[in-house]
Amino acid sequence: MKKWAISAFVYLLVVVSGYYVYASVAEPDSHEKKEDIHDETTVVHGQDEENSHGQEHQENGDSHSGESEVTPSLQDVNGELIITLKDIEGKPVSDLEVNHEKLLHLIVVSTDLKEYQHLHPQTNEPGVFKISHSLRTGEYKAFVDIKPKGKVYKVEPITFKVGEKHIEHNEGSLMVDSELTKEAGGHKVSLLPSSLKTNEEIQLTFDLGGETPEQYLGALGHVVILDEKGENYIHVHPLEGNEPVFATKFSDPGVYKIWAEFKFNGEVFVYPYVVEIK
Template sequence: MKKWAISALVYLFVIVGGYYVYASFSETESHNETNTAHDQEVEGNHGQEHEENADNHSGESEVTPSLEVENGELIITLKDLDGNPVSDLEVNHEKLLHLIVVSNNLKEYQHLHPQTNEPGVFKVPHSLPAGEYKAFVDIKPTGKTYEVTPIPFMVGEHHNEHEGDSLTVDTELTKEAGGHTVKLLPSSLKVNEDIQLTFDLGGEIPEQYLGALGHVVILDEKGENYIHVHPLDGNKPVFATKFKEPGVYKIWAEFKFNGQVFVYPYVVEIK
């Protein structure tokens, strides 16, 4: 009887012990497989993030614009990295090339549309007074990377007077031009926030201008960081943007009334 009981207990311990060994081994394998799958997922996410970052930071522009002032015209020349003319551009808001020109103190502003009759060369007459300016060539080259950067140039003799004036932040964001009053209502003036710039036109409905209800150009105080935004909705003067750095910025809003385009400038501080 005792021998039978001892044998039964030994057998039971063997079975139970074997089960625990198997369970422990299976759990370890499962844990390893889970970690492996997690590592692969993390690695895949990092790869995807890297690809997205690569897309967002395309590196060196493959098109270089230059500007010359000659015989009352602004002449824009587009070349690729090998010095060849670039003429294959996508139509962007009804134009191949938008040229934004501002004076160094950001008081003078013009939105021009040069025309081309030879590969990579665009020309437009100008009425700029003598002074120092920056030009921003806004294009979409087909199949090439491009980033808008300021091109400094001068009209007439050099004048330093008032060139260093700093911008004064507006205390009231209501502007009038051509008998039309436009009020800017920003959803926020904070850095790194998705901001909606809503323009109150006093019940007026502007005409379509270059395929949109309006256009907004933004520059930082130094005239280096260029932002060109269009309405979120085709029927409402609401624009979306984001400021990546704090500081003082100037906003030019363009609306067309009765066949004429008017510009409404605002100076805001982003904190």
């Protein structure tokens, strides 16, 4: 009986010792597996952080209009303006929304803001628009007004030169109009602003002397506004209705030039005004 008890005790001791030996060997493997899982989790978490950062960057891109995802360039070649649109990867951008009956509006002004043209280049290859011009020798700023589908875009001035000889223009040369009535093509148009103050909505009402303008690019008229430096571009369309009333807002004080375009008897006329926003 004692021999059986001793044998059983020895057997139990061997089993227990074997278990502890196994546990001491197996535990490092288990710990290593936990570290592998942690590493995989870290990688996935890193991907999540990257995606989250990408979304945040996209949101910032949407909220900060200065981070344009489309870059236009302009060349003057043999009397032809060539506009090329590329995305941030350098690929052509051709997926544009039709905006007031056109894919692209090109506003060209001389650097002294005395000359003004509203052009509509045509395209026959992806991301490239062309139009012949009759610009005189001088320095100009171009504003490519487009609406790319699914991409952030802000209109910025593109400076270019026509010909070799140029006259330097000094900033601050604009004279504020004391009279806001202009005449072109035998038609008088008066500008009646509701206010000339910053940070409030201003209605720009135009008195056409009883005349009714024809539809031009799907609207009663168009208004383009630039600051004195020719940097801040505003393209305003009329409010809904049958009256030539436009609404806009100026965030900074200063001198601005306003070009109003109206169509009479099949011809478009431009009426320029210089105002001071205080």
